[in-house]
Amino acid sequence: MVAEARRPPFTWLSGRSLPSVVPLIGLLLVLLVLVWLGINLYKTPADFFTVLLFGLTNGAVYGLIALGYTLVYGILELINFAHGDVFMMGGMITATFVTSVFSLHDYPSATSLWPAVLVTLAVAMAGCALLNATVERIAYRPLRHAPRLAPLLTAIAMSFIIQNIGLAWKGPAYVSTPPVLSRGTIFSLGGVTYTWNKLIVLLITVPVLLGLVWLVQRTRQGKAMRAAAQDRDAAAMMGINVNRTISFTFLIAGALAGAAGLLYVLYFTNIRFDSGFQIGLIAFTAAVLGGIGNLTGAVLGAVLIGLIQAFNEGLSWHAPGSSWTQSIVFSILILILVFRPEGLLGEQTPEGA
């Protein structure tokens, strides 16, 4: 009683007594979304599953980008704002190779498509890896011991600079490519069709993801990455070259962004100099949703965000529509950060209340 009476007013402002209500509100929101999905499923089942497949494909592309954010955040605790723009450059490289270098026309034959795609993939991944590592070298490494604000600001600055490089290179209009991935049907079931281009996106994403997991979990370099992410000082004392490990992480993240850029352009067939910023923010949200620093979480979050976006844009019953996508994604980001900063799968972070 006495302790109760002595409690200063407005403690709820400091968030101390919030957690008891917080999960309830969160659960209620999730429940509402599920009910909405259920009603849509009941009303237009074919639409629902078509949209679901769209969402999975989007999620795969977001996943590759989100992994880049998560890798870098895991090791540097830095939101690499420039990452989305590195992805954009990957898309631009792809567009250049598809239209100018290989001059692919609409739906080329498999023999001319696959070598071209693989070469472009290699170039885009290598180019973006180098670009990302260069960004780290120029903008983040000199500020390793500066206040945390400093690298965040240079990250934003690099984002603008890369955007403008893209603008200078390709101009302000959308760069479009011919649709090179076949849109032929794989199967059609009750009005739901699954097309080859969606499958191809998954066919490229999954091996890249498996390769990443192998790299991080099984190799010496991956071990060094995990060690540096846990404790850089201790890692350095154990003889790990921390700077080189960080550079390597940026190379990997850049390569993933390059692959994502390729998939995005092949699948959506257009990209613009500022596409990277928006998509990067969506992917970052995905990384936060899954639990930033957590590789599986990033992919899970990306698939969820991809689904949410697709449901929002594709469903017919009370869906807000594409003009609200950005707001919805950011609302999710804010809600996650406020209610569960550690994300769905993440460990308890210092941000966690």
Added chain:
Amino acid sequence: MPASAGSRKRGRLRSKLGVPDPLRRRWRAVPAPLRRPVLPVLVLVLAVLYPYYRGHLFKIPVLGTFPAMNTAVIMTVFAMMAVGLNIVVGYAGLLDLGYVAFYAMGAYTAAWFASPQFAAHNFTFGAVGVSPGVPGFHVSIWLLLILAGVFTAFVGVLIGLPTLRLRGDYLAIVTLGFGEIMPQIAKNGDNLFGTGFNLTGGPQGITPIDPPGFGSWIHRHVNALPDNYIAATNFDKLFFWTGLGLLLITVFCAVRLRDSRLGRAWVAIREDEIAAAAMGVPLMRTKTWAYATGAFFGGVAGCFYASYKTATFPDDFFFNISVFILCMVILGGMGNVWGVIVGACFLAYLDTEGIGNIGGWINEHFSGDSPKWAHVWASPIDIAKYSFGIYGMIILIVMLFRPQGLIPSARRQREFEEGVHDEPLYDASA
């Protein structure tokens, strides 16, 4: 001690500038209360008289002429916003990437209560320059300036309460989120949730917004005070002086706040959050106040700017503008009001006129027209297109080589030199 170190440094700088020693000694003999306001007052007088001598000024080599009057108005607006953001970023050390949301709130407050937007209602209170019979809310802009500030501060508190618990970069991303949501609401607000209710006018925005003014009664008695600004002949000058006055109030508040108990609490939080909390600074309340105060000035500036432009569009409120204002704060020197004003004026000028002028100069001297450069590039390049890349370069270069900004606050500079230890990249608790 901090103050003496700072003044010693400044002293060294002054002697380097070559001010003769006896003169300096005599200047030092003037008592400090008289000495200190001299420079600000001098600058203020020069600024107030600017419309009169602008036409007689020389041409700056690359940049061209001195800023035109409408640019000068924009400069005061952005200076106001930069000083407001400086309270959040510079004083309290909270990175706000969505400051444009506050600017938008202020602008839309003006648009709602001083335009024909809500034609179903008819309410006039002290408004000037409204033709009789025009429907909608019409409240005096002077009142709206305060109302917009208060309303925006309220929104700032609403945004701040749940999010200010978050640390550094998480806060940055949440504010960025709000900054991105606001223009989208503005853009889609002409048919909110399919109800047909037109809140924001959609992509077309809201126009016309009433001008400020003193009304015919005051105008009859004091001829210098105009009935309404738009109808007056020297309308840019009037807006400029009003903007200057608002900026002056903003600066006064910012400086007084910095030295107040609250301001010292902000700086304490910026330098070491845990130590500040241990010393009894209520973190949440102090941060929320920083947010609300910053938001207040953003709202006032937005309201004034909307009234000057007589319109507001969702496209004015994109993330770029947040970064643009942030760039002003960084370039000028985080935490230093004077530096921030210099940064804001310079960048606002650069954005409205400067970059175009520089582009023109470059094209004139290095374009394909002159045979010397024809083989490098043929067509004239549009420098203004790359303005945000240029601001990015400015942020990058400043952060790498002079993180304390052009005119640093002595205290902030030391933080950058020594590093701050409150936010280690690897937590002891992790």
